[in-house]
Amino acid sequence: MKEHKIRAIVWGCGQMGQIIIRYLQEKGVELVGAIDRNASRVGKDAGEISTLKRFLGIPIYHPDKAEQVFQKANANVCIICTRSLLTEIYDSLEMAAQHGVNAITLGEEAFYPWTTSRDLSEKLDTLAKKHNCTITGSGYQDVFGGHLITSVAAASHRIDRIQILTRYNIAQYGSFALDLNGVGLSVDAFKQTIATSKEPFVNWYVNEWLCSRLGWSIRTQNQELLPTTNTEIIHVTSAGIDIPVGDVTGMEAVVTTETEEGPIIESHLMGKVYTHSDIDIYECTLIGEPNTTLTIRQPGTPEITCASLVNRLPQLIDAPPGFQTTDKMPSPNYWTLPLHNS
Ligand code: NAP
Numbered sequence: 001m002k003e004h005k006i007r008a009i010v011w012g013c014g015q016m017g018q019i020i021i022r023y024l025q026e027k028g029v030e031l032v033g034a035i036d037r038n039a040s041r042v043g044k045d046a047g048e049i050s051t052l053k054r055f056l057g058i059p060i061y062h063p064d065k066a067e068q069v070f071q072k073a074n075a076n077v078c079i080i081c082t083r084s085l086l087t088e089i090y091d092s093l094e095m096a097a098q099h100g101v102n103a104i105t106l107g108e109e110a111f112y113p114w115t116t117s118r119d120l121s122e123k124l125d126t127l128a129k130k131h132n133c134t135i136t137g138s139g140y141q142d143v144f145g146g147h148l149i150t151s152v153a154a155a156s157h158r159i160d161r162i163q164i165l166t167r168y169n170i171a172q173y174g175s176f177a178l179d180l181n182g183v184g185l186s187v188d189a190f191k192q193t194i195a196t197s198k199e200p201f202v203n204w205y206v207n208e209w210l211c212s213r214l215g216w217s218i219r220t221q222n223q224e225l226l227p228t229t230n231t232e233i234i235h236v237t238s239a240g241i242d243i244p245v246g247d248v249t250g251m252e253a254v255v256t257t258e259t260e261e262g263p264i265i266e267s268h269l270m271g272k273v274y275t276h277s278d279i280d281i282y283e284c285t286l287i288g289e290p291n292t293t294l295t296i297r298q299p300g301t302p303e304i305t306c307a308s309l310v311n312r313l314p315q316l317i318d319a320p321p322g323f324q325t326t327d328k329m330p331s332p333n334y335w336t337l338p339l340h341n342s
Contacts, residue, residue: 028338
């Protein structure tokens, strides 16, 4: 049991950051700083704009003032919910490490960055070790793309193939996510731009994480980006647009990994703007002996994302210094007590 509350800075107070701020309060974590670059948020109280809807006396500062926020906050954790790629979140991870503050991010690449951004990951690893703190990536994939699957794998005698299907409503995330998934493009424009992108998509890192945790070596890994369309006009409230019939409502990223040991991992991640009948889906099938399918009907994807990160905080603080991806950490936990007592 630790004497002092965990003291957290939240860097990125958008859709996810606003849920996380409430979860921190409800788990006994003290918010001691908030940073965001969006002009509509800078200067506002972080508690008031969050889903807590309560004044916390913590103003949101522009990243230009991040140095001052760190100096004043005496934080032991920084939670980064801004962007997905290591190049995009590097500065924030670097600043946290330079102040000896443990950092955890929703940035999807940080879940397993060792092949796609090896140099940056090693640089951060060295910096974190020098300043005796830990960096990691968490979020939805920590449990649903990782530990849930490896737990089911532990009940298998032989695995030939792992198939994962996740579908989520892209409109529940920031507007950049709509652009990333090609929402509103014609199918032709999608094929000429997004589909030809060589940038690994989110499930790329999930497949690599699974191979690392299961002790498999990757022989080949391929990605296909496919548009999703609809037969009715869809209004996207957050972006104020109507998507005409036949235009792109999102995409399905399919990443297939062949391993030296034989098993194949095939992950499908579909982010699209929903019609009234769409629901979130999670399904994972392990084919081998036995065949096992795990289906979770209508998972609360944003809440799962934020709870997975917040529940990682005690293990982040206790982890050895360096960039420690969660494949090297203990299985995630649900904590009943305030997090500093866990
Ligand atoms: P969001 O609503 O757009 O919130 C992000 C906020 O961070 C925005 O206010 C944005 O400002 C701000 N921001 C961006 N770069 C910044 C920087 N360098 N310094 C300070 N503020 C910055 O997005 P979200 O839905 O919360 O998602 C946040 C990130 O988490 C995304 O990369 C998303 O892909 C990722 N994510 C991961 C998971 C997971 O399970 N791992 C799940 C959901 C989301 P602007 O609006 O001005 O850009």
